[in-house]
Amino acid sequence: MSDCEPLYLGFDLSTQQLKGLAVTSGLKVIYDAKFDFDADSDGFGIHKGVITNKDEHEVYAPVALWLQALDTLLQRLKDKGIDFGRVRGISGAGQQHGSVYWSEAGEHALQSLDSSKSLAAQLDHAFSHPFSPNWQDASTQTECDAFDAELGGQQQLADVTGSSAHHRFTGPQILRFQRKHPDAFKKTSRISLVSSFLASIFLGRIAPMDISDVCGMNLWDIKAGSYHERLMALASGSSNTSTLKQMLGAVHHDSATTLGNISSYLVRRYGFNPSCQIAPFTGDNPATILALPLRPNDAIVSLGTSTTFLMSTQHYAPDPSTHFFNHPTTPGLYMFMLCYKNGGLAREQIRDHINAILPETDQPHTRNLKSWNTFDETVLSSPALGQSSPASDSMKMGLFFPRPEIVPNLPAGEWRYAYAPSAHALNDHPEGWREPHDDARAIVESQMLSLRLRSRALVSTDAPGDVPPQPRRVYLVGGGSRNKAIAKVAGEVLGGVEGVWKLDVGENACALGAAYKAVWTVERREGESFEDLIGGRWKEGEFTEKIAEGYQRGVWERYGVAVEGFERMEGEVLRREGRAH
DSSP, X not given: OOTTSOEEEEEEEOSSEEEEEEEETTOOEEEEEEEEHHHHOOSOOOBTTBEEEGGGTEEEEEHHHHHHHHHHHHHHHHHTTOOGGGEEEEEEEEOTTOEEEEETTHHHHHHTOOTTSOHHXXXXXXXXXXXXXXXXXXXXXXXXXXXXXXXXXXXXXXXXHSSOOOTTSHHHHHHHHHHHOHHHHHTEEEEEEHHHHHHHHHHTSOOOEETTGGGGGSOEETTTTEEOHHHHHHHHTTSOHHHHHHHHOOEEOOTTSOOEEOOHHHHHHHOXXXXXXXXXXXXXXXXXXXXXXXXXXXXXXXXXXXEEEEEEESOOOOOTTSEEEEOSSOTTOEEEEEEESOSHHHHHHHHHHHHHTSOGGGGGGGOOTTOSHHHHHHHHHSOGGGOSSTTTSOEEEEEEESSOEETTEEOSEEEEEEEETTTTEEESSOTTOOTTHHHHHHHHHHHHHHHHHHHTTTOOOOOSSSOOSOOSOEEEESGGGGOHHHHHHHHHHHOOTTOEEEEOXXXXXXXXXXXXXXXXXXXXXXXXXXXXXXXXXXXXXXXXXXXXXXXXXXXXXHHHHHHHHHHHHHHHHHHHTTOOO
């Protein structure tokens, strides 16, 4: 690597950390650093990056915390030896939906920073409100009800904005903010998303929102490419629509163009090249699909504490239980997202139940009750859908939610059923269900069946022969991607023409996707897509490994029958719990 080779920076402002890394034009990571909010910050009274007001279900973060983090992170990168003068482009990712409220002094403060002083020391007066709502906030039920009702129902709102109303979405949050803090709202000149807030610091002026992240507000009409007038009027509350439009500012539609040159403050303080370009910053989930040259019909399944399913697709088919966003780089494509609160937590609970009943004689060499060994063995030794004899046995299936779930909208609980396909019959007292043994395979199948149910209208196939529509590849990321039993079931249920792959980029997917976006924005040829440029430079063998077979004829079709029973089971549980619409 030449000492003159250009570098590109990617940042990820998440709930608990700020991460930054530098890549070369060839996409090799050569510097990285992070700032852990709980461990490294001083004076904010946070826990896991946020402050919680349980009485009002509020979760929020101090904006000054993020300024302190960026000051420190840039210095840490410099201390590691990076020459900021080599950086040609910068992009970033921010936790989605959060909002930052700038005061009348905000823009001027950004443009008149003293390079001898830190950001945190100079921008305390730049905000009309010191906090930003976090995606975990659940204080906006009243506002969400109003948003869902405004256009006639959840489906109608999803048709327009890509999502039904959610507590964390920015439109409902803005409406509640002006109701609870009317004086602060009157002093607000501009409103940023977390991504555009971070871009503003690098740009030295308030940056526009990007075309993908703006879809997480319940305000943007995706098909029209503009703010929806009735939803804007609702969110405006006691103010007027034109005022709110001015606060939100323009949206940057063309992801292939930069926002401008880097702030002169950062040039003077850290030695950046004045010609360094700032690419549009986007949300953390859109940035994740940029961490590899994801092709249409590829799927990413993130197996962390929660479960997230991401696809790049040409099909726009909104549903209240899913999310659609504009693609962060490619016009004509959409990002499809499913988000579940119960992911790893549900699997871990069943793992612990299985380990707790291990015979005493087995305990000495399996003393670690957090081990996945017995869980994995149980999953792999259990027949698919609990059917020892598929011709005669009913399919065992269940729902396992340690926490209240949003997909579907159910309270915490466990429900076990047997489904007889020939009779299309559900039985909530399944015979021969051995708890917790049969729960092991059932929990993994349940999570994968839900993904297949809700993504089936979006997949296609261009594989030779009569291969049915399914993902081209299924990429697993997160802690659960190391579990080969989960990978095997994922391939059996979801398919995957080219199999199931583990994507290993550590915890840096968002920052890496942002850095790749900076490379593409600055170095692309006229008309060159993100997928083509990054795909031509990305070294698949360094980041991916095939870990399971995908489509298996007969097995995949059998799970297709199970999807029908699974959908009926969800509907029955929703009806019983009084949650059916």
